[in-house]
Every structure is written in C-alpha cells, then in structure tokens.
Amino acid sequence: MSEAVLMELQGVVKSFRSADGAPRLILDDVNFTLNKGEIVALLGKSGSGKSTLLRIMAGLIGADAGQAHYRGRPIAGPALGVAMVFQSFALFPWLTVQQNVELGLEAQGIAAAERERRADAMLDLMGLAGFGGALPRELSGGMRQRVGIARALVTNPDVLLMDEAFSALDVLTGETLRNDILELWDSQRIPTKGILIVSHNIEEAVMMADRIIILSSGPGRIRQQVAIDLPRPRSLDSPAVRALIDQVYALMTMRPAGEAHTAATAAKQIDYRLPETDVSRIEAILELLAEAPFNGRADLPQLSEVAELQDDELLPTYEALGQLGLALIEDGDISLTALGHSYVQAAQTLRQEIFGRQLLSQVPLAARIRQHLDNEPGGSLPEQPFLDLLEEFVEKEEAQRMLEVAVEWGRYGEAYEYDFHTGRLTLPDK
Template sequence: MASLIALAAVGKSFTGADGTPRRILDGVNFNLREGEIVALLGKSGSGKSTLLRIIAGLVPLDAGSATYNGNPIAGPAAGVAMVFQSFALFPWLTVQQNVELGLEAQGVAPKERERRADAMLELIGLSGFGGALPRELSGGMRQRVGIARALVINPDVLLMDEAFSALDVLTGETLRNDILELWDGKQIPTRGIVVVSHNIEEAVMMADRIIILSSDPGRIVSEVAIDLPRPRTGDGARVRALIDEVYGLMTMRKVPAVTTALPDYALPDTDVSRIEAVLELVAQPPFGGRADLPHLAEETELSDEELFPTLEALTMLGLAQVADADITLTALGVQYAGADQAARQDLFGRQVLANIPLVARIRAALVASDSGALSEYPFIELLEEGMEDDRARRTLQIAVEWGRYGELYEYDFRGKRLTLPEVDGADLH
C-alpha cells in the first residue's frame, strides 16, 4: 500500500525563554498509508500536535525528513488539509465565505468556488446556512464549517487536531460518525486521515491504527492495529478489549534514563481533590479496591487527559498500582480511603515527602534555612533547567499544593514565599 505521508527520524526542538532548546520530538518514524485512518495518542508533552503541524507543513522539522507523495514537505501542501480544535473560523465572514477560503487561495474561479462550497455544505449537513455568521451557529455547527472548509479542497490527506474535544459528548460523537460515514462511503476523495485525540474510545472507534507516543520528548513507543469493520459498537467485546489494551499501554510508566543531569522533578498535572475523589471511588462498591480503567473513566466522567495524571499521582504516592488497564489500591490506599481528614493529611504528607523529589527538596531547603522561609524563585529557576517556563511554574504550583495539604510547608501567595508550618511535624524531617 502506497505511503501518502512518510516521516523518518523526525526531530523537533523549541527554544525556551531562557534560550535553552527543548526537545519536543525525537526520532519519530511514521507512515500514513493510502486508505487508512491513523490516530495519534499520548499524554501532555508527547508532541502530537507538533507532529501534525509538521505533516501539514505549518512547522519545520529540525532533524530527519518528511515527505508527502514522495516530495519533501517544505510548507503547506495543496493536498493536505487540517481541522483545528478551536474551529478557527473568521468571525466576520459568512459560513459560505469561510468554506470558500481554501478554494480562493488555490485560484479557483468565483462561480466554481460557490458551486463546490454549496455542494460541501449540503454534504456536511449545513445546507441553508451559507449566509450565517459563525456567532449564529452552535459549537457543533461551527466545527462542521471547519470540516467543510477542509474537505472542499478535495484533500488527499485530512488532519484532525482534537477536532471533537471542544464539543459536548453527543455532538462530538454525531460529528465523528458523520465523518466516518463520508469516509467509508467514499463520498469524499480523501485517501488518508490522521487524528490527534486524547480520547481512547474515540481513537478505537475511528482508527485502523493507533500510534502511542511517549512524553518529553515525544517518541513512538507502541502501535496497535485495528482490524474491525466500521461502524463499530462501543460495547462490543472486541472493541472493549482494544480499549483495555490501549489503556494498558498508555498507563505504562516511562523507564527513567540511567544518568540524568537533574532528578526527575516532573509532576502529573492533577490536584489533591481529584486524587482523593478517584481513590474513594475505587475503594467503594462496585469496585471494592480494583477497577477497570475504561469503566472508571465512565464513572468519574473525567477525560483521559484528566484521568491519566491522576492515576500517575496515585501510583507515585504508593496508594495504587496500575497494570493491564486496571487500577488496584495498595494496602496504604485502602487505609487512606478509610481514614479521617487529619489522618489523611498526615499520610499524604509522609507519602509526598518519601516519593516526590521536588517536595522533598523544598522541605529540606526550608529546614536548612535560618528563617524557615524561602522565595519560590530559586525553585522555579531549578525547574526551568529541565522544562519549559510555563510547565516549570505549573509544576511548582502542584508541588506547593501537595506540600501544603500534607502540612509540610505553607505558602504566601502575595509574597511568593514558602515557609515551614508554625507547628512543625519534626518526625517528618
């Protein structure tokens, strides 16, 4: 089967505010073959959207090669179209004018532009809305306009970057099914689709292959082939088994490097209330301490982007173990779920201090200081040595919240200072 898109050893870095390059993608090899839909999955920092923009010709690569139909990708290609999460419509243009933009850029004559845009709007379910402005439409209808704008140029390759994530569940599912119906019914000439998603079930329902990327930097770590006819039933046994398999692959812990310049100060982006809510849910019936991750996702109504960091936090803190798409509370996790508030905070503080290097470093620095108080800025600078500025600040925010909840230190928001508690738990040193 011919390759529409071929990436070989692709690497990409961005320069942080301090001038240090941050590696986003490293050694990525990827092929989109004619006649297939490929979904890209990965946690935050995996470079999924950057990879999609390299394919679209919107972002240049730093290393390796990228080709479309055998030709180097050096900028936007006429045969590649992209649908964005944010709709990206021009609010002062009508629906018709937004859809015609790509055709106008290609130099298509006005009458032909109008004819093709009308036909696409009818195909995508927006017949009669050509004269409306984007603000007059619902979110689902605005995304239909974005999809019509991408498809009207008859692209070989359609790229979809979180195209359904800004919509409610029912609208997103309806729109996804409509796209699949057009694709499987060969009502559009598109020969390949790449979908970036945070939703595992969405990826399994759509894709012929799922590519899973690791984070910091993004590398392809797993690939799952899906040989099931569409439309697929979400509660079918084979579909549920595939969802379980992908959950298992997504929750595998990254093996740390043998040598590193800094300890691993990265923290999962979740808060204490969410950690405790998920732990309590797993501890209660019908789970009773062990839960299937897809079932847990349904019960919590958390997105995969919210659930995965929470699961990672639970495992880092020694309160749960995640394996084979299941989460199981440890004996400590069961104890935590049954404890009163004071006991929970004491246990949380001990586990954070024992298992979270950044929190331990902050605590030790405070204990060693003469005043028991320190500015947050040295810790931000420390984190910026290994991560982007925004992420460094968010990581410190998480460490502050976790440490405060565990009563390891306090934080003055006005002065941006960390201090030891007035009543110090000396046994936590």
C-alpha cells in the same frame, strides 16, 4: 515511495529552546507512514509531541533532522492536498460561515463563483445548509467545529489532519460529529484518502482508527502500534471492541521493560513533569475505586465509564496515584495499595498527613521546596528561584504549571504554605 504511501516520516527529530537557550528534545527518531485508505490515531501523554508531529506533517513547522514527505516530495511548508482541523475551531469571528469555508479556496486562486458552489455543497454535506450567512458566535461549539471541518474538506485534501478536533465538545456532540465524519469517509462521499487523528480519548481512537500509534513522552518516540481490522461502524458493546479498548489502556499505562528503569529514575528528578491533576480528583478516584463494585481493584475502561471523566483527566490522575504510592497500575487494571486503603478509611486530618508524607518522600520538587524552606532562617522564600530552576529543564509555561501542581499538593499535605498575592512559599504554622 510507493503509490500507496501518502505521507512518510523518517528519523524525524524536533527540539525547542528552553528559557536558558538550551535545546529541549520533543521528538526523537520518529518513523511513520500514512497509507491510502487508512485512518490512523496518535495517542500519547502530555509532552509526547503529538501536536508537534502533526504540525510537521502539515508543513507548519520544520523538523530539525530526518525527512518528512508527502507523496514522495519533501514537506517544505503547507502543501496542497494536506488540510488540518484544530481543536480550537480557529474560525475568523468577523467572517461569515460561508466566508470562513471559502478561505482555503480563495488562497488557491479559485474563482468566486466556483468557491461559492463548492462551499455551499460542503456546508450541505456537513449539515450546515442555511447557516452560510451566520457568524461563528451565533453557532454552538459543535456547529463551529463542523465549519472548521468543512473549511478543511472543501479543498478536497488527500490527507486530513485532525488535532484533538472533538475534545472541546461535550461527549454527545463529539460522538455525533465523529460518527458523521466516519459515515462520510466510509461511504466515500469525501475525496480524502487518509486521515491522521491526534486524540487523548482511547475509545474514540478505537472506534475510528484502522491503526493506533502510541507515543512515549520526553521525548516523543513511537512506542507501540496496534492494528485494528474490525469493520465500521463499531459498537462499544462489542466484546472485540471492549477487548481492544482494554488492550490500549494497558499499553498507555504500562512501561516497556527498557523504559521502566528510566521512568523510575526520571520520577526522582527535580524536572519530573508532575501529572496535571488536582487533589480533589485524586481523592475522588481513590474513593470510587474503594467502593463497590470495584472494592479496591478496577479495569481502567470500566472505572473511566463510572467516573465519567475523559482519558486526559484520568491518565494523569492514575500517574499521580502511582507516584504517591496510593495505587498500582498494571496490565490495564488499577488497584489500591495498603496505604491507599488506609488513606480512604482515614479521617481528613490523617489523610492530609499521609498525603504530605508521601509528597515529600516521592516528589522531588516538593522535597526541594521544603528543604530550602527548612534551611531558610525566616522559613519563607519567593517562588521565582524555583521557577528559574525548572526553566533550566522545561519551557516557562510548563515550569509554571509544574510549580502550581506542587503548590496545591504541598498546601494540602501541609508541607508548606503559599501566598498568591506575594508569590512566597512559607513553612506551615504547626
């Protein structure tokens, strides 16, 4: 392995067991290299295996097949030289900030005096000087994440892995912390030689990364790579940056020719992972798209800015609009279909009628629920058989989420009713 290569994955495969014991493929034939001096961002929809891939690289879980190496050596557990920052801060609430930051050093057997010196220096670098004696509950979300990053960096890692490290923060706090990390990196005030970021934020990826990798879903495979040679710091108002954001949005929402048929087929299957969005958001985006200045057609990044929603909220909504036949997404743009225009102009009762009709014709899970209810003499069934059916294909938590989406959409479209207390689905009273 070249001296310039920090981490390398070759043919990595990872599966987890479904409720019935059958393997469910999460990652398939992933090949990836992280080189010295680069920041790489991983983008992908829910279910693409981004976090799983990061955990394999961190040595927290093993691959089922293929090889994962750090500096030419197989990764067989957490490696010295690799540190990880989590989305949830992952601080011990009963320890002070100083004690949380020293944990990694203590695990390495560093003497107490040296631990204190290095932790103090890192807290100062991260803008936390004076907070060493505070408990995590005394800090804001942004400051808690600074502690998490300080704890990772104090061990002087070669490689820093960041799993949606800014997503739990408000936009301004996340942007400030992101810029601080970039300033430390670009000024070489930290010894880290490579950073890998899992993100759901396209703008964040473009502003930070030297290279963006886009994963496909179900299972996760590397679908596209985008090299970025723009100097940092980058301005969101720069035409070159805006063009890159447009390009990545287009790549995130398009389906390569080889996947188009597969995607269309998958959407017709009972186990198709319904996008995690609700009716109110679907209608809000439809109405926003129909109004000036868009008038039925919008550039996705511009629509995102006006909507003031994160990409992990918008991308599933776009997918739902496409699946329901209310909008088309193509080349980074979204446009209302004729049905979408009619939907926006319709009164509430007609909206629900259109939604229900499209739901039953385009969403297999909803159609299956309605079919079984129609065939049931009493027009009522418990939810459990549908959960059992879904758990043949996905994990229990995902099955529950999918059914919750199908229930909300079905209730709105008056395709069926649901009693939360009894967990029963019933035909609507017409």
